[in-house]
Amino acid sequence: MAEGGDKLKLLVIILNFNSYRDTINLYRLINDFLAFRKSILIVDNNSNKIDQELLKKEIPSKNLIINKKNKGYGSGNNIGLKKAVNESYDYALILNPDIRLEEKTILELLKELEKDSELVAVGPRICFRNQPELIYSDGGLVNASLGFRSSHLNYKKNVKDKSLLKKTIDYINGSCLMVRISSLKNIGMFLDTFFLYYEETEWCLRAKQLGYKIKVNTNVIAYHSTSNKNGLYHFYMTRNRLLIAKRFNKYFWRTTKIVLMGLIKESKNVILSKKQRSPFLIKKFKGFISGIFSKIERYEGVFTLSKEQQ
Numbered sequence: 001m002a003e004g005g006d007k008l009k010l011l012v013i014i015l016n017f018n019s020y021r022d023t024i025n026l027y028r029l030i031n032d033f034l035a036f037r038k039s040i041l042i043v044d045n046n047s048n049k050i051d052q053e054l055l056k057k058e059i060p061s062k063n064l065i066i067n068k069k070n071k072g073y074g075s076g077n078n079i080g081l082k083k084a085v086n087e088s089y090d091y092a093l094i095l096n097p098d099i100r101l102e103e104k105t106i107l108e109l110l111k112e113l114e115k116d117s118e119l120v121a122v123g124p125r126i127c128f129r130n131q132p133e134l135i136y137s138d139g140g141l142v143n144a145s146l147g148f149r150s151s152h153l154n155y156k157k158n159v160k161d162k163s164l165l166k167k168t169i170d171y172i173n174g175s176c177l178m179v180r181i182s183s184l185k186n187i188g189m190f191l192d193t194f195f196l197y198y199e200e201t202e203w204c205l206r207a208k209q210l211g212y213k214i215k216v217n218t219n220v221i222a223y224h225s226t227s228n229k230n231g232l233y234h235f236y237m238t239r240n241r242l243l244i245a246k247r248f249n250k251y252f253w254r255t256t257k258i259v260l261m262g263l264i265k266e267s268k269n270v271i272l273s274k275k276q277r278s279p280f281l282i283k284k285f286k287g288f289i290s291g292i293f294s295k296i297e298r299y300e301g302v303f304t305l306s307k308e309q310q
Contacts, residue, residue: 081184102220109178
């Protein structure tokens with residue numbers, strides 16, 4: 001990479017939905033970074049009118065796109081990725097509004113992609129903003145044979161813990177993800193079918209099936225604010241486990257059985273224990289039914305599993 005990254009073009013994509021404070025603060029933070037050539041694009045996914053007006057007031061019109069409809073994470077970020085393709089950017093950095101990171105973190109991610117042409121996506125270690133010594137994700141793992149159950153590597157472990165695991169990851173957390181734009185020609189964009197959750201998981205699995213590499217650089221850190229898991233979270237996390245199995249035509253009925261048995265067990269616990277409640281159980285059942293009947297484009301190749309995924 002040239003000194004200062006002046007010969008590279010990076011598009012920073014921030015997807016906003018009713019998070020104007022975080023989005024504006026992140027925009028200002030990155031706008032002050034001078035060590036690399038970049039543009040910033042805010043894509044608003046049809047937030048409330050107050051959010052939209054405040055964004056229009058603080059963000060230059062050339063850096064802001066306001067969607068008339070919220071079509072989810074994949075569709076919103078694809079708007080930025082298509083801009084990156086059409087305007088010949090080298091890389092795109094996808095960020096959630098709550099992410100905070102230093103300039104050197106972005107530089108190190110750029111260096112990773114510059115030195116390895118087979119690497120198509122890279123991310124940093126992600127830690128909690130309110131507990132910066134605790135890891136949120138060193139990359140994601142997927143166990144397809146257990147119903148496409150996903151988990152974060154080293155979740156809630158201390159950064160100084162000497163027993164931190166090092167494994168081949170299956171995906172990079174979508175809250176801070178840098179991608180090589182030229183790779184999109186072969187890999188494609190995010191699928192918007194998922195709407196929320198599993199989009200980056202599916203994209204990274206698709207990339208790996210095509211022989212590309214992904215990586216998390218644990219020497220640099222971004223910080224993430226977690227939120228309470230509401231009904232939408234439980235609906236889409238349940239639904240999309242079935243959809244990703246359907247997408248890759250692998251273990252769909254096993255996934256269906258595993259998810260259903262988990263819901264039945266949870267229901268029994270609620271019935272047998274008058275004190276125990278499960279406020280999102282109905283949402284999970286609705287997600288399960290939606291996952292059974294929803295359609296998704298099937299992956300055209302043969303999905304092969306690594307030993308860790310089996």
